[in-house]
Amino acid sequence: MxxxxxxxxxxxxxxxxxxxxxxxxxxxxxxxxxxxxxxxxxxxxxxxxxxxxxxxxxxxxxxxNSQQREPLPFTSISRLEKMGEELYEERVYPAGHWACVTRGEELYEQSISNAFMKLMRFICKENSAGRYLGMTVPVISNIQMKDGTTFDKNVQTSFFLPAEFQGDAPRPCDPDIAIVYREPIRVVASCDVSAL
Structure with missing residues (x-):
């Protein structure tokens, strides 16, 4: 994909x-x-x-600025390997502020991509600070189960605000972007963090 x-x-x-x-x-x-x-x-x-x-x-x-990405610290909980290749890792990311966009397009890929473009605009000066904020990795997409058998159409795509802005988050110009404080979260990450 x-x-x-x-x-x-x-x-x-x-x-x-x-x-x-x-x-x-x-x-x-x-x-x-x-x-x-x-x-x-x-x-x-x-x-x-x-x-x-x-x-x-x-x-x-x-x-x-593609070489200036701030990786999030995490605690590894478990890993799944198959034939010596790491497939995914379960991680805990720290508490902090995240910029989040929820989209419900026809395809999940469309929701994630359109949300990521909104986040890019926020990161790239469309914010109350009026400046490039910096990028953290990974970007996380959250899809919820509706009734235990089907997935909700809405996908929340989020990135952790860089350390410099954790105490005083810039406000997004786009009303679709919410700055949310989350307690530590567990995620399943691809073994290639850049793919998230």
Missing amino acids: ALISLEDLDGLDDEQLEDDITDNPEPMDEEERGRLLAHWQAVASTHQVSVPPDMTGPIQEMTR
Whole structure:
């Protein structure tokens, strides 16, 4: 399943985008911005999500800062391995403030991707601080059971606010984003954290 995610930022070299796109602090020229947007639109089309042109700025900002991700500390509870390969790990993440978006699109992939784009805008200056906030990993998606046999259509996608903002969280400009304080939470994580 292809999702618009942090791993897409890492895969930009595979799309033969110039190395200086991610290293250059100067604004991208129109051609570079167009190639970057086209890459994300191609990824999004694989699961019926469209990336609007107004995402160019947040995509550019996330690309430029893709190597500056703050990993969350966690306690490992258990791991599942099969034939020597780690499949997933059950973890406990600390208490703190999370930026959360709930979406109920036709497909779960659409809900997660559309929510992630909203979170990207929040991270990339659409907040009361008016600045790039920084990214933490992993991004967590929460799907609830409705009646024990079927899943609720709504998916909550969340990212932990960077340590700098845990005491004083910036307010989102988008009313769909809620800043929520959570006690420590248990999650099941893919063995490749960048895939979350």
